[in-house]
Amino acid sequence: MITFAHLNELLTMPIALAQTELRSGDSLTLATIPVKASQVVTINWLGLHVIRAMPDERTSGVTTATRYTETGITYVSTNRPFFTSSDIGGMIRWTDAGGSSQSGALTTSIILDWVDETTVKVGSDSTIAARQFFTLVQGTPLKESTPLDAVYCGAFTHGFEQTQLPTGHPTNLVGANTPLATIYDPHQRGLYYGPVTLSLAVVNNTTNFTFDVSVTGCCKLHAVDSHS
């Protein structure tokens, strides 16, 4: 039976992050819990909701792209590759000579057949305005740490190094690559015996996507002896 003394020793702590924009490569520490030698923390619930995925935009302006035409095909030259194979699936936008906005998908065939290190074809549209910028809306999240999901949340022991990401593999890991709500298996609770400093953090593991996320969870702190 639960005695009042036991209940009094048990502290439930919330883990709460309302909808927040997490930019590419960024992270947020949600809670830090110093656990003393005689204490234990149980993560009873950890849920991650990836609400929205928004690709970052990249403009060719930074690479001083120009256009030229050869055998009826319009090319864009850059000082360094503007589009790479990892950009497949993205959309590009440009302005035609009449000032109207145009767009098209960056497909596999475009990358394989028409792109090399210095040129990229954006179609046979000979009406592309000279000296104009191309904007890439990237289609696929590029992950910094490939074994982990695009967005993940978990517990880092010995603190969480906010400035040097990624910082290893968290425990009680829950993650997602697309917008969805997911939880760490509630039947497998994480137990962390002190002494340890436990940090819960949510990480955007991509270099080219911004995510809206929310995190909901709770953990319980109690004395080791009281959890029989």
Place this chain on the structure above:
Amino acid sequence: MGYINQSQLDRIIDLPVALPMAKIQAADWLIVATVHLPTSMQLTYRWLCLQVVEASRNGVALNIDDQCLPVNLQLTNPNRGLAYIGILENYAINTSPNALSFVGTAVDLVIATSIGVTTRDHTLADLVITTPGDYSFVLVNNCKDIDLKVLVNGMIRGSFL
């Protein structure tokens, strides 16, 4: 009077629904918390507090006494005050909450009709949810042209069946 043991206590999880004071723009909405409910669990919703701290138009705070009354404001949904929060099942963020049916009954929707604090009446019957799904607490600024500073705190209890 019944008693519970450690195992039963471990099967009860109180989850936070919390938003520190934040500005929510006119006609906008956001998700405060989401609970993915698996099978063999249930959620019990009893208490939630919504506070509207300030209303402003173009950065200028409105007078509490008259300008913030719903009758003097342009509201997206005339029956839902300045702001409201409720539970939506399997909600997709791009869909306006105004057109959707919230889980539970009218008492489970916390509606702020003025500046100040509004709570779900905890003396009312609990809302119990047993159908697996994703349940999101969605906070809505119901004003068409007024920004609001709001905060939310509450909880929902998860229990293993």
